Amino acid sequence: MSILLLDVDGTLIDSLPGIQRGFRHTLDLLGWPHPDQEFTDRIAGPPMETTLRSLGMSEELAQEGLQIYLEYTRRGGWADAATFPGTLELVRRWKSAGLTLATATSKGESFARQILEREGFLEHIDFLGAAQEDGPRRRKSAVIEHVLATNGWRVDTSDILMIGDRSHDIEGAAEHGIDTVAVAWGYGTPAEWATAAHTAHTPEDLEGIVHDWLA
Template sequence: MTPAPLVLLDLDGTLTDSYPGIAASARVAFTALGMPVPDDAALRRFVGPPLADSFPAFGVPGERVPEAVAAYRGYFREAGMWENSVYAGIPEQLVELRAAGVRLAVATSKPEVFAGPICERFGLAAHLEGVFGAPLDHVPSSKATVVAAALDALRPGGAVLMVGDREHDVHGARAHGVDCLGVAWGYAQPGELAAAGAVDVVADVGGLAAAVLAVLGRASGDDGAVSGSPRPAGAPTTGT
């Protein structure tokens, strides 16, 4: 039997609309530093990259980045992580993929200590074999290191695909020879995913499972059919 394929799913902007809590946490941080608060459109750029990269991109001096991160995390732990929602239709797409024999796990740049509880609270964990995220901010990390941790823990024997909404997902996956399928409902700038090298970009949530199966089918040469046994729903997660 052909080994089941593994799909690594980004969290923010792919499975959940986390912008409200991220933006609120960033506003708290800029206010605490006495710096101008970016507008809503600019704050959307906070979704995806590590905070240690985002704050300098908005003019926070390097020596004040730890202060900004601490203020951000203070609000995020208290309230911001729950100012979040699963995109309509995502659970059904995950069920469809599992029924097709696809293994699923989350691989996110969000710290794992937050990603795991978010997946539990919003009912995503039951569909997943694992939730893999970054360490807290004093430990260097990138999307590539998160993908590496997921691959090391899950040891896939079949095809592997990343699904995400930002260029960081594409680059992090490509560092391990893994293709990335982009999603258009997240936080990417126009053309960002294609320019980064995503194999395709899915226009809406309702097309996610079909697009994933099509890419996996091309990789295996079987026109979208996926073989292998799905993991039972509700199986315990790994890495949280």
């Protein structure tokens, strides 16, 4: 069995516009100053409470902010996103080729399901692995553990490949002995990609890397 673990935000879906609007809305309600644009351009990927804590918020305030952000997302913020060109076609080809596909996203489970269904990905995904919106499964490593344990995929880790765009994808997969392909069309930096086993600059690059990995 060859298994691909797919990040969502920054890998399959360009969700940054909606995440940024929800982030700014959260800061406004908390009365917290906005960071600079460079910071805001890097917020997609990690759990929102992690981002809020990195601004200097206490754990209590970050959790309050998380609830504000989740409510914004439930009211429609999840829909402010679009598919990266070429990624849906790539997922279709992988599924047709017999690969097992699962998401491993820090996005909340209901939000991930809604956007992946709307954009046409969900029918090609064997298992939707996502974070809990209100629960302990928030970090990428915990999401991957959930995916592996739920499906009984205690296989040789050489049979599993993570595809993501940020350092937390790479680090979370590494905790399970899984290599990562970093995609350069997402929200990471060259320094983050350098820690991955491979870097794909286009969907065609990614298809070639996966092809070679399967060989």
